[in-house]
Amino acid sequence: MPGTYYMPGVNLIHRGALKDVGIWAHNIGGTKGLVVASMGSYGENQGKMVSDVLVKDGIQSVVYAGAGPNPTDTMVMNGVELYKDQTCDFLVAIGGGSAMDCAKGIGLIVSNGGTIDQYEGVGKATNDLPPFITVNTTAGTGSEVTSVAVLTESKTHHKMTIVDWRLTADVSVNDPELMLSMPPSLTAATGMDALSHAIEAYVCTIATALTDSLAYEAITLVYRWLPVAFEHGDNIAAREGMCHAAFLAGLAFNNSGLGYVHALSHPLTGKYGLPHGVLNAILMPAVMRWNSVLVGTRMAQIAVAMGVGHPWRTDRENAEKAITAVEDMNRRLKMPSGLAAMGVKESDIPALAEAALEELAARTNPRQAASAEQIQRLYLDSM
Numbered sequence: 001m002p003g004t005y006y007m008p009g010v011n012l013i014h015r016g017a018l019k020d021v022g023i024w025a026h027n028i029g030g031t032k033g034l035v036v037a038s039m040g041s042y043g044e045n046q047g048k049m050v051s052d053v054l055v056k057d058g059i060q061s062v063v064y065a066g067a068g069p070n071p072t073d074t075m076v077m078n079g080v081e082l083y084k085d086q087t088c089d090f091l092v093a094i095g096g097g098s099a100m101d102c103a104k105g106i107g108l109i110v111s112n113g114g115t116i117d118q119y120e121g122v123g124k125a126t127n128d129l130p131p132f133i134t135v136n137t138t139a140g141t142g143s144e145v146t147s148v149a150v151l152t153e154s155k156t157h158h159k160m161t162i163v164d165w166r167l168t169a170d171v172s173v174n175d176p177e178l179m180l181s182m183p184p185s186l187t188a189a190t191g192m193d194a195l196s197h198a199i200e201a202y203v204c205t206i207a208t209a210l211t212d213s214l215a216y217e218a219i220t221l222v223y224r225w226l227p228v229a230f231e232h233g234d235n236i237a238a239r240e241g242m243c244h245a246a247f248l249a250g251l252a253f254n255n256s257g258l259g260y261v262h263a264l265s266h267p268l269t270g271k272y273g274l275p276h277g278v279l280n281a282i283l284m285p286a287v288m289r290w291n292s293v294l295v296g297t298r299m300a301q302i303a304v305a306m307g308v309g310h311p312w313r314t315d316r317e318n319a320e321k322a323i324t325a326v327e328d329m330n331r332r333l334k335m336p337s338g339l340a341a342m343g344v345k346e347s348d349i350p351a352l353a354e355a356a357l358e359e360l361a362a363r364t365n366p367r368q369a370a371s372a373e374q375i376q377r378l379y380l381d382s383m
C-alpha cells in the first residue's frame, strides 16, 4: 500500500470563505489575477464577486467568463491570450469543474507553452503553474483539490485527461453560501459525481489507508446530506455537509484512482455532450454489480458507510444493499431512468466501449474486462 499524496496546501471550507480570497491571493504573491469563470451572465456575475473581494484587498483582476461545459482547447487558448495581454501573475477559478479545468489548462500553457494536446497523459509539464486559487461553487467534481484536468479537443471532440501534480491549486475554497442557490438538478448531478468518486476510490486497485478513510466518510456524508440539499437547497448545514463530502471524495480519488464508472462516462460526454454527474449516477449500479464479484467485502463496507449495511448479513447481501441504495438515491434525485432516456443509441455502444477501455480511469478498476464486449454489456445494462 504505497502512498504519495497531493493536495492544495491551504483548504478553506466555511460560510463566508469567499471573503478570504483576497488575503490568500496576497499570501501566494498575486498582484493581478485572471479570474476564470463559466460562460454567460452567471459566470460573469461569479467572476465579478471574486473581483470585488480582491479589490478590497488592493488586488487587481480581469474576469474571463469563457469556460463552457466540457471546456475545449480553444477556450483555454483564449484565456492564455487574455492572461498575457493583461500581464496577470496569478489565477483564480470560480465555478464547477469546467471553470477549474479551463483555468488549469490556462496555467499549464502560460507556464509551459505549446498546446494542450501535448500534455495529455500523466506528468508532462516541466514548469510550475502560476499561483492558483480555486473557488468551488458546485460540491461535486472535486476539481478544486485535484491534479486532473479534462479538456476537449475542439475539432475531434476527443476528451483529453491531463494528470500532473503541478495542476494542484495552492488554495482551495469551499463556501457553502455560494451553493444555496444551486438548482436541485445540478445539486443532484454534482452530488452523485462526488459519490462516484468516493465509491470508485474505495474499491480501486491503488486505494490506501488514507484514501479509504477519505472515501468512506465522503460516502457517509453524501447519504446524510445530499437528499436534504436536493430537497431544501437553502439548508446551509446540508450545503456545508456536501462541501465536505465532495472535498473528501476529491482528495480520495486524486490520491488513489477511479474506475469503470468514469471510464464509461467520459466517452458518452465526448459523443453526446451529456452531463458527467448524471451519467455517473446512471452507470454506477451496473459497474458496482460488475465489481462486486471481485470486491464484495469492500462493497459491503460501502453499504455500512451509507447506513444500509448490517453485520448479520453476508458481504454479498450487503453489497447488493449498497447497489440498491444507489438506485434508490437516483430515483429520489429524479435522475433519468437510463442512458436510452438521455438519447444514447444502442448502435453507438461498440465504439463507446472501445473508447472506454482506452480511458485512464479504466486502469484502476478492480475487475478488468477481458473484452470490449463485456464493457458493451455494462452500457446495455445501464440503458
Ligand SMILES: [Fe+2]
Pocket (backbone or CB within 6 Å): 141, 193, 196, 197, 262, 276
Ligand atoms: Fe467525476
